[in-house]
Structures are given as structure tokens and as C-alpha cells.
Amino acid sequence: MVLLLAVTAVLLLYPKDSLTLWLVEIVAAGTMFQPFETINFWFQSQVQSKYIAVAKNSVSLLVAGIRIGLILVQASVIAFAGVTLADVALVGLAIALVYQNKGNNLKLWRVSWQRGKKLLQESGQLVVSSWAIFIYSKIDLIMLGFVDKTESGYYTVAVKLSEICDVLPLIIASSI
Structure with missing residues (x-):
């Protein structure tokens, strides 16, 4: 999909x-x-x-x-x-x-369609929230892509490098 x-x-x-x-x-x-x-x-x-x-x-x-x-x-x-x-x-x-x-x-x-349907119903708000966060975090990249692909590439690399700082709290949270 x-x-x-x-x-x-x-x-x-x-x-x-x-x-x-x-x-x-x-x-x-x-x-x-x-x-x-x-x-x-x-x-x-x-x-x-x-x-x-x-x-x-x-x-x-x-x-x-x-x-x-x-x-x-x-x-x-x-x-x-x-x-x-x-x-x-x-x-x-x-x-x-x-x-x-x-x-x-x-x-x-095995696939459980009933359980899948129940999980989707329970997570509807989380799905909408995740999509909103994703779109919010990528809209600047999309706008840069329309201007200049080179600048968009530089920006993507810079964002990825800055996201390294986000990894440590995630590791600690997962471990706890």
C-alpha cells in the first residue's frame, strides 16, 4: 500500500x-x-x-x-x-x-481479523496523531524539494545527523 x-x-x-x-x-x-x-x-x-x-x-x-x-x-x-x-x-x-x-x-x-479490527479501533487516534507528526516533520523537506534537490539533500543529511541526539533517550526508554 x-x-x-x-x-x-x-x-x-x-x-x-x-x-x-x-x-x-x-x-x-x-x-x-x-x-x-x-x-x-x-x-x-x-x-x-x-x-x-x-x-x-x-x-x-x-x-x-x-x-x-x-x-x-x-x-x-x-x-x-x-x-x-x-x-x-x-x-x-x-x-x-x-x-x-x-x-x-x-x-x-495466524491472522486474527477480529483482533486486528479491535486493535485498529483502539489505535485510531494514535494513527491520526502519527500521520500528523510525520507530515509536520517532513513538510519542510517537501517544500525544499520543489526549490532545489541539492539543498533538499543537504537538509536531509543535516536532519539525520541531528536525529542522532534523539537515539539515546529512546534507547534508555526502551530498556527501562
């Missing part, structure tokens, strides 16, 4: 920009692996986040090495987008493997 929405938005906003379309398609494809984060939340609820942290850090080190290699060979931006997709996919796979190795079985998972 997110992949379809992202591609549609790019087609509407940048109809003649095939590079942007390719980049969005590749990076948005990573949303297919987000359901594995459910396992991460389960490990957090069991106060066993260390297993997921080791798996994610291992993948991050591998991907960082690949990115350095791509920089050295002056690879295209499409290659970097592909590595971003591979990163998300490998993290999902690593999380699933850790889950299986701890004696759990993904094959036993």
Missing part, C-alpha cells in the same frame, strides 16, 4: 523524472519487510532486545562496508538505493532468524 502511494505521489509530482521514480520504487519496496519489526517489539516486551540489537548491528556493519565500497567505486545513486533496500531486507531476515533460533516458529503465526 505504501509502495503504491509513494509511486503514485512521485508520478503526480515529478511525472518526467524517471530517476526519482526508480529511487522511490526501490526504497519504498523496503516497506514489505517492516512486519518483521513486530518480532523486535516482542523481544522488547520480553526484555531481550540484545538479540535484535546484535542482529541489526551486524547487518549495519555489513551494509556500511558495502556503502563504503560503493563510494570508492563511485557507484550510481541507484546502487545506493539498492543497498538501502538490501539493508531493510537483511534486517528483516536477521530478526526472523533470531526469532526462530530462540525456539519460536513463524509458521505458527
